[in-house]
Amino acid sequence: MYKIGIIGERDSVxxxxxxxxxxxxxxxxxxxxxLLHTLAKSGEYAIIYIVENYAVELENEIAKYxxxxxxxxxxxxxxxxxxxxxxxxxxxxxxxxxxxxxLFKD
Amino acid sequence: MAELRVNPxxxxxxxxxxxxxxxxxxxxxxxDKRDELMKQFLDVxxxxxxxxxxxxxxxDKFYRGFTVASAATxxxxxxxxxxxxxxxxxIGVEYKNMMSVIVPRFDMNFTGxxxxxxxxxxxxxxxxxxxxxxxxxxxxxxxxLRMSELEKTAQLLAEExxxxxxxxxxxxxxxxxxxxxxxxxxxxxxxxxxxxxxxxLMKVKDMMLKAQLEQKHGExxx
Numbered sequence: 001m002y003k004i005g006i007i008g009e010r011d012s013v014x015x016x017x018x019x020x021x022x023x024x025x026x027x028x029x030x031x032x033x034x035l036l037h038t039l040a041k042s043g044e045y046a047i048i049y050i051v052e053n054y055a056v057e058l059e060n061e062i063a064k065y066x067x068x069x070x071x072x073x074x075x076x077x078x079x080x081x082x083x084x085x086x087x088x089x090x091x092x093x094x095x096x097x098x099x100x101x102x103l104f105k106d
Numbered sequence: 107m108a109e110l111r112v113n114p115x116x117x118x119x120x121x122x123x124x125x126x127x128x129x130x131x132x133x134x135x136x137x138d139k140r141d142e143l144m145k146q147f148l149d150v151x152x153x154x155x156x157x158x159x160x161x162x163x164x165x166d167k168f169y170r171g172f173t174v175a176s177a178a179t180x181x182x183x184x185x186x187x188x189x190x191x192x193x194x195x196x197i198g199v200e201y202k203n204m205m206s207v208i209v210p211r212f213d214m215n216f217t218g219x220x221x222x223x224x225x226x227x228x229x230x231x232x233x234x235x236x237x238x239x240x241x242x243x244x245x246x247x248x249x250x251l252r253m254s255e256l257e258k259t260a261q262l263l264a265e266e267x268x269x270x271x272x273x274x275x276x277x278x279x280x281x282x283x284x285x286x287x288x289x290x291x292x293x294x295x296x297x298x299x300x301x302x303x304x305x306x307l308m309k310v311k312d313m314m315l316k317a318q319l320e321q322k323h324g325e326x327x328x
Contacts, residue, residue, distance in 0.1 A: 002197050003194075014172075015188065018191050020191050069208055069258070072258035077162055077169075079173070093151065097267040098267075
């Protein structure tokens, strides 16, 4: 059995405690980076949610776990709402696969 | 394009022809694999996109409710209410083979005393908004999980598609033309040798005939 982790600033992640997630507060991106690697390398987590504003800064770190089956690192919007980064991720995956952006031509 | 340097022998040509046949078969198989991967990838991405839109909307609602709740509640009380959940979320992971890409599938389990809604506190010191926002969050649990699964699948598939595409292109545009041109070169060399041989034989035959004729004439003259 694996755990579900969530990394983000206090206000954004507090609510997830009630769901039984393992909540990790990070007051800045470098703390988030350290947490991310600790959680990912521990092997106990199958999913790590990370709040968007940190995910933007940790893009390269997150990319390191892109091609391994576990953990799945998923970006979710934080307290301040979404800036479209999560959607941009899907878009870039599509671009990587297809070679051109064919899905998001709105 | 770099030419393949080969010895112009029949042996070498046979070898190259065999390799060309294999390359062509591999190319066809890989192309089929790429097409199928692409089809599955597009399905996954479409579903993921719809799901993400829904999840982001719900999360937005949750955060709004939560902000109101945290404004209305004493921060210590709020933390106290949330810090000790009666359930723990854990996930079972199964692996699925999707066109030889191993993708994870998540299966949610809750353990603990209260595995229903996310409300594990007394109602006295917290506001109603907190209950509402938490039940909103509770409602999208499944979607969140599915979204993680789909995004991981999409990433893994994207990697595999990229690899396969490179292989297909390398076979189609580098390997196969190289083999073909090497085979052609050898064939031309061999044909040239053959023609050289025939001409030489004809020439030798001519010379022999000439010699014979001259001998005959010499004998008649005597």
